[in-house]
Amino acid sequence: MNEPLRPLSLGEILDRTAQLYRSRFLLFLGISVIPTAIVLALACVIALPVAWWIKAGAGTVSQGAGYVLVAVFCIAVALVALPILLAATALAMAAMSHAVSRVHVGEMTTIRDAYKSVWRRGWRYIGLNLLQVLIIGIAPMAAWIVLLVLVAGGAALAKTAGAAGVVGVVLVGLVTILVFIALLGYVFWMLLRLSMAFPACVVEQIAAWPAIKRSSHLSNGTKGRIFVLYLLVGALSYLISMGVTLPLTIILTLLFGAGNPQHAQAAAVVLVIITYGAAFAVQALVRPVYGIALVLFYYDQRIRQEGYDIERMMDAAGLTPHVTPLAEIEKGQA
Numbered sequence: 001m002n003e004p005l006r007p008l009s010l011g012e013i014l015d016r017t018a019q020l021y022r023s024r025f026l027l028f029l030g031i032s033v034i035p036t037a038i039v040l041a042l043a044c045v046i047a048l049p050v051a052w053w054i055k056a057g058a059g060t061v062s063q064g065a066g067y068v069l070v071a072v073f074c075i076a077v078a079l080v081a082l083p084i085l086l087a088a089t090a091l092a093m094a095a096m097s098h099a100v101s102r103v104h105v106g107e108m109t110t111i112r113d114a115y116k117s118v119w120r121r122g123w124r125y126i127g128l129n130l131l132q133v134l135i136i137g138i139a140p141m142a143a144w145i146v147l148l149v150l151v152a153g154g155a156a157l158a159k160t161a162g163a164a165g166v167v168g169v170v171l172v173g174l175v176t177i178l179v180f181i182a183l184l185g186y187v188f189w190m191l192l193r194l195s196m197a198f199p200a201c202v203v204e205q206i207a208a209w210p211a212i213k214r215s216s217h218l219s220n221g222t223k224g225r226i227f228v229l230y231l232l233v234g235a236l237s238y239l240i241s242m243g244v245t246l247p248l249t250i251i252l253t254l255l256f257g258a259g260n261p262q263h264a265q266a267a268a269v270v271l272v273i274i275t276y277g278a279a280f281a282v283q284a285l286v287r288p289v290y291g292i293a294l295v296l297f298y299y300d301q302r303i304r305q306e307g308y309d310i311e312r313m314m315d316a317a318g319l320t321p322h323v324t325p326l327a328e329i330e331k332g333q334a
Contacts, residue, residue, distance in 0.1 A: 005308065008300050010225045014232070017293045024103050028288035030111040031099060035085070035092040036284040042081045043276065087122070090129035094118035096291035097202040104295065118202065128201050128208035135212075136190045140183040147179055191230075192223040199298035218301040229293050237286045244278040 008016065021028055095114040102109040118125060151172055193216045200218065201211035219226070302308035 005299065005303055007304050008296070010228060013225075013293060013296045013300065014229070016296055017289060020100065020103055020292050020296075021288055024099070027099055027103075027109070027111060027114075028096065028292065029284065031092060031095050031114055032284045032287040032291075034115075035088040036280050036287070038088045039085060039283075040277075040280045042077070042085070043280075045077055045081075086129055086133070087126050090125040091115065091118055091122055092287075093129065093198045093291065094121075094125040094202050096288065097199045097295055100292050100295040101199070101203050104299065121205075124208055125198070125201065128197060128211055131208055131212060132194055132197065136187055136194065140187055144180070144183055147176065151176055188227070189223075192226050193219050195219065195226050195294055196298045196301070199295045203295075203298070218298060218305065221304070222297060222301055226294075226297060229290075229297075233286060233289050233293075236289070237282055240282050240285065241278055244282070245275055248274050248278075 095111075095118050098117050099109050099111075099114040102114075194212060195215065196218050197211045197215035200206065200214040201208065204211075204214070206214065299308065
């Protein structure tokens with residue numbers, strides 16, 4: 001897929017994304033399957049023991065104590081699972097960016113090569129992923145928790161104030177709604193601003209914080225197009241999920257829904273397994289679309305803002321001036 005570099009419209013980026021995905025389907029799907037499989041395995045680690053515990057231990061442990069044990073178990077697994085998910089997701093996103101950048105310029109790579117190339121700088125990509133989680137997720141969540149605490153305190157004061165506090169409760173409610181909308185807008189805005197951080201970090205081999213700033217700069221003028229991309233891929237993911245789960249739900253209902261309650265219970269369990277399995281399968285299929293398209297947006301913005309296409313042509317023609325390293329200059333002078 002070694003085509004001339006030039007500015008692309010949104011439709012052309014989507015078309016190029018589909019072409020790249022079809023041409024290297026197993027490569028991109030293989031990179032995407034690894035973190036998805038880890039998520040599925042961790043979900044099974046939590047769900048299966050909990051389901052067995054609730055069913056088998058209902059008569060031996062009091063209900064309250066059982067809920068406490070289940071909660072402690074889930075929290076313990078989550079504390080172990082979150083770092084694993086953070087690392088696996090970061091490496092997968094970096095490997096995807098590396099693979100797309102190679103395929104986009106007509107080079108060959110494999111799943112093993114993609115992960116091997118990013119493994120050496122794994123901590124950098126894990127740090128970048130952690131920064132994104134902090135900026136996009138944890139920061140607004142912390143602000144929301146603080147707001148809820150303040151609202152709860154204001155509601156308690158308004159209750160003691162009597163009728164005069166009704167107006168205060170209404171105002172607090174309006175402020176809460178407005179702040180929620182503002183925080184939601186912040187999440188989407190930062191998601192768009194940081195969308196090209198991984199391509200910048202992988203392609204330019206820069207550290208995590210410079211990659212954050214680089215993505216913020218490159219996203220200028222293209223946030224609307226990236227937002228449309230997220231909407232389209234989200235709609236595609238929903239349609240694929242419904243196309244998989246809806247027919248299976250109808251079939252299971254027809255087969256097991258009538259008569260025997262045990263059959264209905266078995267159908268419900270199978271339906272839950274199929275639903276979660278379909279969700280993970282759809283995630284594995286759709287994840288490369290985001291990865292490919294965002295790398296293409298990255299190159300497109302570099303072409304529009306920095307003349308990257310001209311730089312590549314000059315480099316291919318051998319017209320890029322060679323800069324002698326400072327160490328060699330000092331060595332020659334000595």
